[in-house]
Amino acid sequence: MKGNVIVGQSGGPTAAINSSLAGVYRTAKDRGAAKVYGMLHGIQGLMQERYIDLSEYITNELDAELLKRTPAAFLGSCRYKLPEIHQDKGVYETIFSILDKLNIEAFIYIGGNDSMDTIKKLSDYAIVTGHPTRFIGCPKTIDNDLALTDHTPGYGSAAKYIGTSVKEIIRDSFCLEYDKGLVSIVEIMGRNAGWLTGAAALARGEDCSGPDLIYLPELPFNIEAFGTKVKKLLAKKPSVVVAVSEGIRLEDGRYVCELGQSIDFVDAFGHKQLSGTANYLASYIAGEFGCKTRSIELSSLQRSASHCASRVDILEAYQVGGAAVKAADEGDSGKMVVLQRLSDDPYQSGTEVKDVHKIANDEKLVPREWVNKDGSYVTDEFVSYVRPLIQGDVSPVMVDGIPRHLYRHI
């Protein structure tokens, strides 16, 4: 590379997003980039000229290894939506003047659907104005809802944590006996896509019957039908464990969490913050059947649990980071790196680049045929799809009993 590279992180943090950052840094250095800058808090920080020289933080190979094991966005993240080009050209002029000042040849943005909107607009602007900087997206989201890629880095680690934690919750729930039974409801992230919630099925194995019911947001949720199922289960077993997506909705479109109390917060992309689904359902079941209930929200733990990361995920995240730099170096722009599944048994994957216009602002949902007929569990096909993505462990670097992270002092 003749120029410099700048990289940013955007959207919700994951356990793997810093592994992609490490991959970008390594490949950019290998390919001769003089400087690799990191924008602080994504495009929003860059507009305020907030950036760092990554070589000041990744000073040796141990730092790079720590970075791969550090959860959440090392550079800080943002949820900022660029205006349409015709609405506010000034924003683009500001950004490109900063890129010129830093002699940026490749601009890599690690993020999800919303972040790919940023790559799309910046590369469109570069094409229209004949600007030489290349813009490549690097997929990242625990939600696994990006189009055109087999899966997204960050998903495998979240799925592994969810499968592990749900199994531990099942063990815990089984312990105590209650006269009328115990119903535990586990709330899992996923506004519209059920990839994360479906991963609860990973708890099932020779040694564990798995959760009893799994409800994804792709299908309408019927509370009465749910109650009937729980009642039947309680007649057979003392402990019932249910996994629900935070985003499940009634037939009429209302979120289940809206039926109880909900925090009414809308982000820059207009997304409602959801929470309280499990709580509401736990009260409903307790009221209907008089049994003991409890609700468990996996909350942000499921996206930041680096201590339980998947090796496949962390390695693939590293690879897509490198592949993004390679694509830019070879002349691509307005593209996102995607993961392709080359083989299932043994699992093998590779990378490709695809037009970001076909990815941005789109959402990939769980196919209907991967959910059972009455919408209360995922099928074996679903589990076969996710199982390879949770394989292998990444040992945390333990210092005095706690995992060590790479840290940017501020």
Next chain:
Amino acid sequence: MKGNVIVGQSGGPTAAINSSLAGVYRTAKDRGAAKVYGMLHGIQGLMQERYIDLSEYITNELDAELLKRTPAAFLGSCRYKLPEIHQDKGVYETIFSILDKLNIEAFIYIGGNDSMDTIKKLSDYAIVTGHPTRFIGCPKTIDNDLALTDHTPGYGSAAKYIGTSVKEIIRDSFCLEYDKGLVSIVEIMGRNAGWLTGAAALARGEDCSGPDLIYLPELPFNIEAFGTKVKKLLAKKPSVVVAVSEGIRLEDGRYVCELGQSIDFVDAFGHKQLSGTANYLASYIAGEFGCKTRSIELSSLQRSASHCASRVDILEAYQVGGAAVKAADEGDSGKMVVLQRLSDDPYQSGTEVKDVHKIANDEKLVPREWVNKDGSYVTDEFVSYVRPLIQGDVSPVMVDGIPRHLYRHI
């Protein structure tokens, strides 16, 4: 040993309680017990003659290793309080006739304060009636609130999980910028004792500033003073992380969680179920300062996370199990095994037995001098106490990407 051994588990599950069970089994077999029975769901199950022969489940050394890595009570637990002997002699006659039928020489009960009440009453009854069975308690509780023991098995693993998860939450919270800041409130178990909540301070290290505030249940909680502290912190930093015990109360004795919504459930020992403290405080802070807030309950995850267990804890749990059998075999009864800290640097511990009458129904709280002056953080002494207990890891036996457990099919 000439007779047989029976072992039960009681009270809240932990990540280490099965390691004690493995220790009991191993030492009982080593000392020549013909049979090692496990009561199902503690003394409550035993009264219904529900028990198993443990050798049918622990068939080889791999099974024993899996058992040590399996969270929650393998035998099932209970929360059953025996009546006073003079109130209902029939209950005792039932229990002792079952013990006679099974030729029980040693009765080992793994549990917390409430469970030691069971050992106390049974051994008292044996003394009064001249019955030869010996009754030994084996300490277990994540709460670490048992008297006379330096610490309790189960606490170290929960503390390690809490320190690790709080650190990951701090990383996660730092990522996104909000105009008025983000306040994350983490709710940690501990009704009256703050041992678990204080373990949030383990997140602090060279690479992490740790949580900003820590509130234990031992001291009255002042909401206005808390608000003032948060306001000052928000003026200095974009993300504030607070660890609170579920059991914090106002000066007038009301639980903070009662100020919001609370689930009103009282167990057999008359303990209120607490939940919603973080939720209430998050709403309070959002209302006062207009910043973004979120609440995270570590819930049952903190007591069942075997995938993040402490090696010191799992080994000590195993040792106290063995020491309980040894004590019974050597003629002790009405005693509980305690852990003694022999040395801090390097950390070394040993076991002893103490009179259960001095332990049952008592609670060991965090000393006042281990909390700072205004009650908003633990001191270095607290951290020095807990740090040795979280050292080392126990690798889960991973099968297809998920930890394997030993399972009792029912």
